[in-house]
Amino acid sequence: MASLAPFEGVLGPRLAKHLLRRATFNISQDRIDEFKLYTVDQALAVLLTPSQKYLEQPIHYPGTGTITVNNAPVQIELTDPAPWINDEPDPPNGFGPAKQNWSGQQRENNFLDGWWMDEARRDTSLRSKMTYFLFTNLTAPQKDNGKSAYYYDYLMLLEHFCLSDWKELIFQVSINPRMLEFLNNDLNTKGLVNENYARELLELYTIGVGKPIYIDDMGNVGFDGDPLNYSEITDIPEVARILTGWRFDKNNRSGMPLNGTANGNLPTGYALPDEHDFDAKQLSEYFDDYQIAAFDTTGKSESQKKAQMESELRGLIDKILEQDETAKYICRKLYRFFVSRNISTEIEADIIIPLAATFRANYDLTEVITQLLKSQHFYDADDSDSSDEIIGGLIKSPLELLLQTITLLNFPVPDPITHGELHYKVFYENTIIKKFLDISAQPIFGDTNTPPAGFPAHYSSPNFDKSWFNSSTIIPRYNICKIVFFKGNFGFNPGDFIEEVVQNPSDPEEIVNVLTDMMFPETPSQKRKQYFIDTFLFDGGSLLQEGNAKYYYWNELWSKYQDGKKTKIVNDILESLIEALIWSQEYQTT
Numbered sequence: 147m148a149s150l151a152p153f154e155g156v157l158g159p160r161l162a163k164h165l166l167r168r169a170t171f172n173i174s175q176d177r178i179d180e181f182k183l184y185t186v187d188q189a190l191a192v193l194l195t196p197s198q199k200y201l202e203q204p205i206h207y208p209g210t211g212t213i214t215v216n217n218a219p220v221q222i223e224l225t226d227p228a229p230w231i232n233d234e235p236d237p238p239n240g241f242g243p244a245k246q247n248w249s250g251q252q253r254e255n256n257f258l259d260g261w262w263m264d265e266a267r268r269d270t271s272l273r274s275k276m277t278y279f280l281f282t283n284l285t286a287p288q289k290d291n292g293k294s295a296y297y298y299d300y301l302m303l304l305e306h307f308c309l310s311d312w313k314e315l316i317f318q319v320s321i322n323p324r325m326l327e328f329l330n331n332d333l334n335t336k337g338l339v340n341e342n343y344a345r346e347l348l349e350l351y352t353i354g355v356g357k358p359i360y361i362d363d364m365g366n367v368g369f370d371g372d373p374l375n376y377s378e379i380t381d382i383p384e385v386a387r388i389l390t391g392w393r394f395d396k397n398n399r400s401g402m403p404l405n406g407t408a409n410g411n412l413p414t415g416y417a418l419p420d421e422h423d424f425d426a427k428q429l430s431e432y433f434d435d436y437q438i439a440a441f442d443t444t445g446k447s448e449s450q451k452k453a454q455m456e457s458e459l460r461g462l463i464d465k466i467l468e469q470d471e472t473a474k475y476i477c478r479k480l481y482r483f484f485v486s487r488n489i490s491t492e493i494e495a496d497i498i499i500p501l502a503a504t505f506r507a508n509y510d511l512t513e514v515i516t517q518l519l520k521s522q523h524f525y526d527a528d529d530s531d532s533s534d535e536i537i538g539g540l541i542k543s544p545l546e547l548l549l550q551t552i553t554l555l556n557f558p559v560p561d562p563i564t565h566g567e568l569h570y571k572v573f574y575e576n577t578i579i580k581k582f583l584d585i586s587a588q589p590i591f592g593d594t595n596t597p598p599a600g601f602p603a604h605y606s607s608p609n610f611d612k613s614w615f616n617s618s619t620i621i622p623r624y625n626i627c628k629i630v631f632f633k634g635n636f637g638f639n640p641g642d643f644i645e646e647v648v649q650n651p652s653d654p655e656e657i658v659n660v661l662t663d664m665m666f667p668e669t670p671s672q673k674r675k676q677y678f679i680d681t682f683l684f685d686g687g688s689l690l691q692e693g694n695a696k697y698y699y700w701n702e703l704w705s706k707y708q709d710g711k712k713t714k715i716v717n718d719i720l721e722s723l724i725e726a727l728i729w730s731q732e733y734q735t736t
């Protein structure tokens with residue numbers, strides 16, 4: 147029986163690895179050694195404490211660029227790193243608010259993505275994984291000609307609420323400039339209603355399409371009709387009318403109102419009463435025939451009209467979130483993101499429904515994710531077979547594969563302040579984004595072709611995370627070492643890495659034991675380990691000796707490596723071993 151009862155006892159290395167892989171993008175031997183000594187309560191206490199960021203926003207690196215002054219391009223020479231979204235004192239000598247066209251719009255999007263990934267791979271808390279989960283729930287993809295600063299605000303909104311009030315987040319994201327623009331709600335006006343956001347608010351972002359009448363053992367969901375949680379004919383048009391009149395200024399971010407300190411103090415959309423429908427609205431029986439009375443604007447001030455618009459939107463959200471199915475729908479998304487693609491009737495009854503009850507009590511994301519990550523079920527400890535369902539049961543997304551490998555290898559990512567061009571342009575933009583993520587079907591925050599539902603791995607039944615593997619994406623996944631880690635630009639030295647993590651690198655068995663223990667979800671068989679030793683350290687076994695001296699070849703190579711000799715051949719051999727481990731099906735899962 148699947149159980150949300152808390153896991154008891156110390157995690158140990160196996161469960162520590164599992165928790166770190168699922169909850170963060172940051173996993174290393176040091177972190178495994180730290181977390182293996184924790185109880186689940188101690189581990190969650192660490193993960194729920196947001197880590198200090200290295201940079202609060204992307205920066206321009208020194209060089210010649212173009213800024214806009216009085217609507218005219220001006221070329222300047224930047225001698226120190228400078229922020230380009232908000233005016234902050236660090237890094238030094240920032241050059242003020244005229245910064246949007248420094249590198250061109252698409253490059254700014256790429257730099258923003260690079261900044262976010264660099265912070266995510268450093269993040270020791272749940273913050274980045276939960277922020278990305280919220281992106282999969284409230285997807286508003288980037289666009290090639292969009293304002294990067296507004297996209298930064300959207301990400302910061304998700305981050306601000308990633309471990310707090312999901313109900314307030316739904317209100318805030320509904321009037322967020324990027325979301326207003328993405329689903330055309332900035333064009334939604336009385337008499338010319340645009341239903342795009344209303345439809346996605348119900349179908350994708352809150353309550354979902356329908357009440358499942360069955361969920362089979364493969365996670366396939368069956369519905370009795372389409373939809374059953376709301377009326378296409380009544381609810382979507384009425385919700386769209388409630389949403390009329392919210393706007394933002396595409397070209398004046400600095401002049402936009404802020405949403406308040408409690409909500410992140412971010413630029414937000416504003417109410418325009420002249421374009422709002424103040425007539426009566428009524429939802430269907432799916433929402434208990436919820437009504438909003440007509441509001442007579444005669445003699446009312448602008449502030450009273452704006453307050454009515456906000457009240458209508460908040461009342462709508464309250465009503466949607468009152469429905470049992472809303473919390474269940476989001477908890478299924480949480481489950482598939484953090485635990486498993488498969489939601490059987492047992493999981494629905496024993497995990498989703500009680501988890502949704504916790505969530506629905508106050509829609510606190512900290513409470514619901516804590517209950518899930520503390521549970522016996524998350525650690526596959528709620529039945530007699532602790533290795534059949536959860537651990538190693540998901541396919542790593544390209545983003546997870548990338549960032550977790552960076553941290554596992556302690557890969558020397560160029561510093562954004564001291565080596566800005568190498569960091570932003572060469573490493574993240576030209577290598578990570580263009581040569582890996584974009585062709586692995588995960589442009590990190592989407593692009594102009596990404597639908598409101600996000601990536602297929604987050605919504606497409608029954609495959610879900612299996613969607614990351616297909617004929618188009620398998621090649622870049624398997625080329626990640628050649629594309630990223632073994633390129634000469636960045637200075638990764640396999641021999642140095644092995645010396646950092648292996649106590650006695652002259653022993654091939656210890657090398658493979660340490661690496662597989664660190665990288666694989668489960669301990670492989672001795673036969674599997676010997677395969678890696680024979681094939682990649684001893685040329686398919688041809689270089690093995692007889693008897694007690696069978697590893698003589700490697701012993702001698704390593705001794706010479708320590709004396710500064712044979713460095714290339716040792717590094718070539720270790721590169722082949724590391725690449726094979728990364729290629730393995732064990733490492734491709736999480």
